[in-house]
Amino acid sequence: MTSITLDELLAMEATCDRDEVVDLRSLETVSSYDDHLMCPICHCPFVRPVRLQCDHVFCQKCLNSAITAFAANRDDFTCPTCRTPTRGVYLNVPRLLLNMCDDIKVRCPCRNEGCPEIMPRGHVQSHVDKYCGYRLMKCPDSSCNKKTRKKNLSPEGRCLHEPHRCLRCDEYIMEQDYETSVLRKALREHIDTCPEVVHPCTASKYGCPVKVKRADLATHEQTCPLIAMGPYFEAQNARLDSLELTIRHLQQRNEIFEDGIANIRSTLVQSSRALADQESSPANSDPPRQESSSNQSQIDSSNLYTATTTNYLLSLHESLREEVGQLSHAITDLDARASMALMNECLRLKEDMAHTNAAVGSIRMQVQWLLNPRLHQGQRAGARPSNTNTGNGNPASTSGPSSAAGPSTAFLRPRRLSDSGREGTKL
Amino acid sequence: MGSQKRIAKELAELVESPPEGIVVKLADESNLYTWNVYMDGPEGSPYYNGKFILNLSLPTEYPFKPPTVSFKTKIYHPNVTNDDKGSMCLGMLRADEWKPSSRIQAVLQFARQLLAEPMPDDAVEGRIAEQYKNDRKRYDEVAKEWTRKYAIAS
Numbered sequence: 001m002t003s004i005t006l007d008e009l010l011a012m013e014a015t016c017d018r019d020e021v022v023d024l025r026s027l028e029t030v031s032s033y034d035d036h037l038m039c040p041i042c043h044c045p046f047v048r049p050v051r052l053q054c055d056h057v058f059c060q061k062c063l064n065s066a067i068t069a070f071a072a073n074r075d076d077f078t079c080p081t082c083r084t085p086t087r088g089v090y091l092n093v094p095r096l097l098l099n100m101c102d103d104i105k106v107r108c109p110c111r112n113e114g115c116p117e118i119m120p121r122g123h124v125q126s127h128v129d130k131y132c133g134y135r136l137m138k139c140p141d142s143s144c145n146k147k148t149r150k151k152n153l154s155p156e157g158r159c160l161h162e163p164h165r166c167l168r169c170d171e172y173i174m175e176q177d178y179e180t181s182v183l184r185k186a187l188r189e190h191i192d193t194c195p196e197v198v199h200p201c202t203a204s205k206y207g208c209p210v211k212v213k214r215a216d217l218a219t220h221e222q223t224c225p226l227i228a229m230g231p232y233f234e235a236q237n238a239r240l241d242s243l244e245l246t247i248r249h250l251q252q253r254n255e256i257f258e259d260g261i262a263n264i265r266s267t268l269v270q271s272s273r274a275l276a277d278q279e280s281s282p283a284n285s286d287p288p289r290q291e292s293s294s295n296q297s298q299i300d301s302s303n304l305y306t307a308t309t310t311n312y313l314l315s316l317h318e319s320l321r322e323e324v325g326q327l328s329h330a331i332t333d334l335d336a337r338a339s340m341a342l343m344n345e346c347l348r349l350k351e352d353m354a355h356t357n358a359a360v361g362s363i364r365m366q367v368q369w370l371l372n373p374r375l376h377q378g379q380r381a382g383a384r385p386s387n388t389n390t391g392n393g394n395p396a397s398t399s400g401p402s403s404a405a406g407p408s409t410a411f412l413r414p415r416r417l418s419d420s421g422r423e424g425t426k427l
Numbered sequence: 428m429g430s431q432k433r434i435a436k437e438l439a440e441l442v443e444s445p446p447e448g449i450v451v452k453l454a455d456e457s458n459l460y461t462w463n464v465y466m467d468g469p470e471g472s473p474y475y476n477g478k479f480i481l482n483l484s485l486p487t488e489y490p491f492k493p494p495t496v497s498f499k500t501k502i503y504h505p506n507v508t509n510d511d512k513g514s515m516c517l518g519m520l521r522a523d524e525w526k527p528s529s530r531i532q533a534v535l536q537f538a539r540q541l542l543a544e545p546m547p548d549d550a551v552e553g554r555i556a557e558q559y560k561n562d563r564k565r566y567d568e569v570a571k572e573w574t575r576k577y578a579i580a581s
Contacts (some may be wrong), residue, residue: 025432040528041490043436066527069491080491080527 003088006067006074009050013064022128027106030118037101040081041066045101045121049093054084057093110134113149203227268309271316430489434459437531449535451483460485464496464535468578469543473570474502477578481515481538483531493525496538503566503573505545505556516551517541 004012025044037045041062048060056079058066066080079086102122108115109124115134119127128135133151141159148160191197195215201208202217203226212220221227438459441451448467455461464481468474480499486492498513508514517537518524550556558566 040526041433043433043530062527066491069488083526 003053003090005088006077006086009060009089010064010067013061022109022124024121024124027109027121027124028111029104029106029121031105033104034100037097037104045104046093046097047101049097049101051090051093052079052084052086053088053090054079054082054086056081057097063089108132108134110136201227203230206230206233268312272312275316275319430485430487431459433490434485438462441532441535446532446536446539448539451535454482460487460489462531466535466539466542468574469539472543473567474504474542474574474578477502477574479542479578481535483535485531490527490529493520493522493529494531494534496520496534501573501577503555503570504542505547505550505552505559506541508551509555514551515541516549518546518549 024047025042029045033045039046039049039057039059039062041058044059046057046059049057050060050063051057052063058080063080067074067077070077075087077086078084102120104121105118106121106124108117108119109128110132113134113136115132117127117132133149135150136147137150137153139146139148139159139161140153141161144159144161146161152160195213197214198211199214199217201210201212201220201224203221203224204210206226206229208224208226210220210224438451438453441449445451448469450465452463452465453459453461454463462483462485464483466479466481468477468479478500479502482497482499483494485494496515496517498507498515501509501513503509506516508516515538517534519526519529519534519537545556545559547556547559555566558569
């Protein structure tokens with residue numbers, strides 16, 4: 001029973017901590033343990049317990065932190081539990097205590113990696129250090145910083161983290177995962193066909209609660225009433241679907257009609273108001289009645305409303321027809337008047353035309369009468385050109401310029417005569 | 428840090444099997460060191476039916492340094508300061524009295540016990556302690572009044 005000083009204890013800490021692979025305090029305990037096995041400082045089962053003079057026990061590490069955290073002089077350090085001044089620490093605690101602590105069942109710290117092991121706490125260090133295949137190890141390739149489960153490490157010390165293309169699915173996976181992913185895929189494929197897999201009845205969507213193994217499914221399906229009903233349900237579903245569709249169509253159409261009716265109603269209200277204004281002057285009693293009835297009909301049930309509205313429409317139609325008749329009368333009237341005016345105008349124009357025709361005829365007569373002697377003269381002149389001077393002197397009133405030019409240019413005369421002669425024939 | 432592991436453990440225990448009349452929650456999910464404590468006034472005390480909110484803050488050196496407890500809800504009590512801080516004077520929380528082996532559960536139960544039985548000799552509010560000792564009836568009345576006013580509405 002030798003005791004060491006607190007300073008010696010602190011000095012020990014550095015050496016003790018190194019060979020620990022696992023932090024025993026973070027282990028998940030499976031079995032329950034006595035509260036007395038719990039360190040009062042870290043609230044975990046003792047890890048390398050040490051004993052104070054007052055017989056209180058702590059983890060070595062916890063006591064170390066207690067000493068370093070202790071504010072006062074190290075010589076005045078008191079037990080964290082009972083505050084007895086303590087100078088010496090005993091490293092030997094009863095074997096019984098150590099055994100009880102080491103016997104607590106814990107899970108392997110590599111549980112998250114898949115290690116299912118449960119073991120006494122005393123074995124954890126060696127399990128993880130030597131046996132646990134799920135411990136994450138550094139990749140043997142120093143350039144790769146990924147970790148691999150110990151059991152997956154390749155014996156040749158290769159890096160297994162290079163991505164490889166999967167032969168089945170074209171995905172890129174790391175070599176270390178290849179086997180498991182292939183296995184998983186095979187499993188998935190197998191599950192699709194395995195006769196032992198529990199499968200719900202195919203009529204489960206219709207409410208069949210039966211779930212049996214695939215092998216027994218066929219026998220169940222022969223007796224399942226819901227499967228027999230299946231086609232009927234299908235047909236019903238299809239019918240329901242089509243009905244829904246038609247209902248939707250009808251709703252749309254209905255909306256359109258309702259819109260139209262609303263429009264008609266508004267125009268009706270307007271027209272009835274206009275009608276009332278119109279009829280208020282000739283018959284004072286009638287339009288208010290109609291209007292009130294129309295108001296009533298709007299408030300009343302739709303049947304009544306439609307009845308009165310048809311009446312309304314009919315009356316409106318009647319009045320409109322009358323108006324159209326009046327308009328057509330007026331139009332025919334106007335037509336007659338216009339045609340009369342046209343006739344009158346035409347007659348007058350015809351008379352004028354006759355007048356002018358007569359005038360033109362008389363003028364032609366005169367011209368012919370005037371031209372006749374000249375023609376005769378021309379014929380005679382053609383025979384005897386020396387006589388032109390005498391013939392020229394007579395008709396001086398009608399052709400002044402020719403008579404003025406006549407004596408100087410006796411050469412041109414026959415041509416002029418032929419010109420006028422041609423004019424005469426034209427007329 | 429060693430302290431986090433122990434605090435998490437104690438919190439888990441308190442949440443899993445809370446002591447009578449005490450509910451604890453983290454004030455902020457990411458911070459283990461500040462807790463909100465909801466404490467029911469103990470039966471038979473003038474604080475009965477009141478719901479008191481306490482703030483428990485743990486030092487990073489926990490469990491080697493004591494936590495501090497303060498009342499967020501105003502309370503008429505000789506051992507709780509009558510100011511905004513509402514700090515509570517618990518004997519076991521004093522630095523020289525604190526032991527690393529003490530648990531938060533014990534602290535909270537002790538605090539609740541103090542509501543039932545104030546310690547006027549250890550008071551921070553001398554006037555209330557005086558009244559508690561000499562005019563118990565009046566103290567009960569005021570404490571009840573304050574409880575109704577501040578601790579029931581919330």
